[in-house]
Every structure is written in structure tokens, then in C-alpha cells.
Amino acid sequence: xxxxxxxxxxxxxxxxxxxxxxxxxxxxxxxxxxxxxxxxxxxxxxxxxxxxxxxxxxxxxxxxxxxxxxxxxxxxxxxxxxxxxxxxxxxxxxxxxxxxxxxxxxxxxxxxxxxxxx
Numbered sequence: 001x002x003x004x005x006x007x008x009x010x011x012x013x014x015x016x017x018x019x020x021x022x023x024x025x026x027x028x029x030x031x032x033x034x035x036x037x038x039x040x041x042x043x044x045x046x047x048x049x050x051x052x053x054x055x056x057x058x059x060x061x062x063x064x065x066x067x068x069x070x071x072x073x074x075x076x077x078x079x080x081x082x083x084x085x086x087x088x089x090x091x092x093x094x095x096x097x098x099x100x101x102x103x104x105x106x107x108x109x110x111x112x113x114x115x116x117x118x
Contacts, residue, residue, distance in 0.1 A: 015096035037073040057111040
């Protein structure tokens with residue numbers, strides 16, 4: 001799992017390099033929201049490493065849940081009422097994030113595949 005795990009981190013880093021400047025350009029009057037999503041985006045790196053290194057399915061679920069939270073924030077920022085992120089930037093970021101989500105989902109599926117339910 002460690003080989004594929006590092007690929008996940010590299011894919012996420014691509015997303016991070018794209019989205020960080022976008023988030024930095026959010027106006028100051030939305031500072032609390034801006035800080036919240038930036039913390040969430042950087043927390044994902046830690047969650048991915050913990051999931052890879054611990055080799056526990058529960059950590060993978062935590063990482064997957066945080067990805068869902070990031071998706072929510074991106075949708076919220078791109079909503080027409082706010083338009084803090086352009087639709088194009090939201091689309092590109094969502095594609096990058098979807099790649100990471102697919103990989104995490106595959107890791108979860110591989111981890112829970114052989115467990116018996118009693």
C-alpha cells in the first residue's frame with residue numbers, strides 16, 4: 001500500500017499547488033471561511049500520511065471524509081451567490097480532487113475487501 005499511497009500524496013499535492021493560490025485570493029472580508037478551508041486542505045496531507053503509514057481502514061475513512069468536506073467548501077465558494085471561486089477553477093480543482101478520491105476509495109476497497117462480517 002505504501003507505493004500507491006505515495007502516489008495519492010503526489011496527486012493531492014498537485015491539487016494543493018493549484019488550489020492554494022486560488023484560496024489566497026479570497027477577499028479579506030471572508031477571512032474566517034478562507035482560514036477554515038485552508039486548514040482543511042492542509043489537514044488532508046496529514047490524514048493521507050496517517051492513513052498510509054498506519055495501514056488502518058479507519059484512517060482511510062477519515063481521509064475520505066475530509067475529502068468530502070473539501071468538496072463541500074469548494075462548492076460553497078463557487079456558488080453563484082458568493083462567486084469566490086470561478087466555475088472554471090472549481091471544475092479544475094474538482095477534477096484534481098476526484099482523482100485523489102478515486103485512489104483513496106480504491107485503497108478503502110482493497111483494505112476492506114477480505115474482511116468477513118459476522
